[in-house]
Amino acid sequence: MPLLRGFLTLLLFLILGELLRYLCNWPVSGGVAGMMLLTLWLMITGDVRDDVAQTSQHLISLLILLIMPGVVGVFFLGNQFDGQWLAIAAALVGGTLLSVLTTLLLLKALVPQKPAEVPHD
Template identity: 55%
Template structure:
């Protein structure tokens, strides 16, 4: 039941993001607006809802599959990229680096100290 409740919370924020983008004509994807609203809600509450955490953990293994439609979509507009490969490659490399760096910094900031120490000890063995 906790998993279903978490998915409903995530779906509600996605729908709120969709409504906000449509009503305010924002130049942001509906899903991203929903995630930003979820982030704002979590920052205001100052604690993570257990059902949202459960649903989020269930989605992590599916992350590559969730990204795949965008990657496949590039195949259909490949002709529009002609002459822009340098900029595209630079954006991909810099974007990937910044994404990994941001993830590392957030993980180090919010990961409990004892879990981080255990993880470091496991790697040394």
């Protein structure tokens, strides 16, 4: 039963997010809007109910299964992107290398270096 109750909460926030998105004409998906509302709600109440925490953990561990219909489509793209594969590969590999480098340099410049062990509070 806790699983279903948690699912009910998540669906409620999904619908709330969809409602807000639609009424405000936001270009953000209902799921993302719902996630932000849930985070905000948890920060206000300062506590996660067990049923919500449990259901979320279950659903998140299922994510790989849920994205598979999208992933398998990679093998059925056919000739839709012929002639663009060089641009795609360069953007992904080069772009990721550059963005990792940028992030590391930014953090190195901003954060005073500490040894690997972080003191616990």
